[in-house]
Amino acid sequence: MTILALFLSFIQIGLFSFGGGYAALPLIQSQVVDLHGWLTMEEFSDLITISQMTPGPIAINSATFVGIKIAGIPGAVVATLGCVLPACILVTVIAKLYLKYRNMAMLQGVLHALRPAVVALIASAGISVMVSALWGEGAVSLSGADWKMAVIFLICLVPLLKTRVNPVWVMAGAGVCNLLAGVISGSLPLPF
Amino acid sequence: MEKKSTVLRRLFLSTFTLSAFTFGGGYVIVTLMKKKFVDELRWIDEEEMLDLTAIAQSAPGAIAVNGAIVVGYKLAGLPGALVASIATILPPFLIISLISVFYSAFRENAWISALLSGMQAGVGAVIASVVFQMGLGVVKEKDPLSDLILAGAFIAAVVFNVNVVLVILACGAIGVIRTKWAHRPAAHMGAHMAKRRENR
Numbered sequence: 267m268t269i270l271a272l273f274l275s276f277i278q279i280g281l282f283s284f285g286g287g288y289a290a291l292p293l294i295q296s297q298v299v300d301l302h303g304w305l306t307m308e309e310f311s312d313l314i315t316i317s318q319m320t321p322g323p324i325a326i327n328s329a330t331f332v333g334i335k336i337a338g339i340p341g342a343v344v345a346t347l348g349c350v351l352p353a354c355i356l357v358t359v360i361a362k363l364y365l366k367y368r369n370m371a372m373l374q375g376v377l378h379a380l381r382p383a384v385v386a387l388i389a390s391a392g393i394s395v396m397v398s399a400l401w402g403e404g405a406v407s408l409s410g411a412d413w414k415m416a417v418i419f420l421i422c423l424v425p426l427l428k429t430r431v432n433p434v435w436v437m438a439g440a441g442v443c444n445l446l447a448g449v450i451s452g453s454l455p456l457p458f
Numbered sequence: 459m460e461k462k463s464t465v466l467r468r469l470f471l472s473t474f475t476l477s478a479f480t481f482g483g484g485y486v487i488v489t490l491m492k493k494k495f496v497d498e499l500r501w502i503d504e505e506e507m508l509d510l511t512a513i514a515q516s517a518p519g520a521i522a523v524n525g526a527i528v529v530g531y532k533l534a535g536l537p538g539a540l541v542a543s544i545a546t547i548l549p550p551f552l553i554i555s556l557i558s559v560f561y562s563a564f565r566e567n568a569w570i571s572a573l574l575s576g577m578q579a580g581v582g583a584v585i586a587s588v589v590f591q592m593g594l595g596v597v598k599e600k601d602p603l604s605d606l607i608l609a610g611a612f613i614a615a616v617v618f619n620v621n622v623v624l625v626i627l628a629c630g631a632i633g634v635i636r637t638k639w640a641h642r643p644a645a646h647m648g649a650h651m652a653k654r655r656e657n658r
Binding site: 284286291292314320321322323326339349356358373384385386388418420422423438440442454 | 519557572575607608621
């Protein structure tokens, strides 16, 4: 039953993520974190981090990661196949139609309306990631927030918006910042 | 062109290598595919590759996989599409499988945990900057309907927790209605605008 649920979930993720890249994030979160609880928000954030540092699309990475966690290698295979199945069918159909009619006005019209929606949905996924960074699994409150995270977030924004630096380096820097902060404040045990 | 089995083998090796060593997402991999199949192997001509890229980007799903499917399909029909997509999926599948074996053990480690927590704030910043840049692109269009969709979808998702799929279906429907409206027989202005958009 779980295998079937994995398959159906990842079919939806593959079917509705228009625009590539981060467009899949809100769908993965909705299916994997909110609906089925297969990953916590923290694990989901880790997954995005890992995806940024390894090759491969985030939807495929998520399918493999979640599949293995929930149902081992068969789960990973089924989830990954589910994820690419809609694309296999739709890409060939669109290719056929396109080569026949050479006119994609309707498809382009739909995509044009979807673009702002996708931006909004990615923003909503980003908010969930930040809520998880600031409050973990705890309740959202002013006093309970990990403000160190807010500072790291703001520092990271500067190079990301002002330069063309590879985001991987910014993320790695953010991790090192938090590590150093832990060592300096003494909350992190030294390994030697 | 060469024998079909040779084409399939080359196709598998090329897409597998591209997928295994390309960091930076679908747009990058599609550019590298053009380099490989258009400039280097000369299996596809430049203009056709532009069309294939457009298809890969318009269809739902990961652009890297879609790109592999169209290129494979173009070169060797359905077997080609199958070979190219499997070759593209295989590297991330193997890498992530390997990582998940170590993930839970590593996550317990205080140092790794601090590193990953900090990176979570970094990921938040990466997403925020992507949203800012994409959002600016939408606002710069100066199309009131796009702005309305942006605001409406955000409120629906964040405030009312509306299911993501519903938001996408609703906005897709708005796109269908608007395109039909712009192409209605009496709409000279609308048709003119749409033509301009197509020419862009």
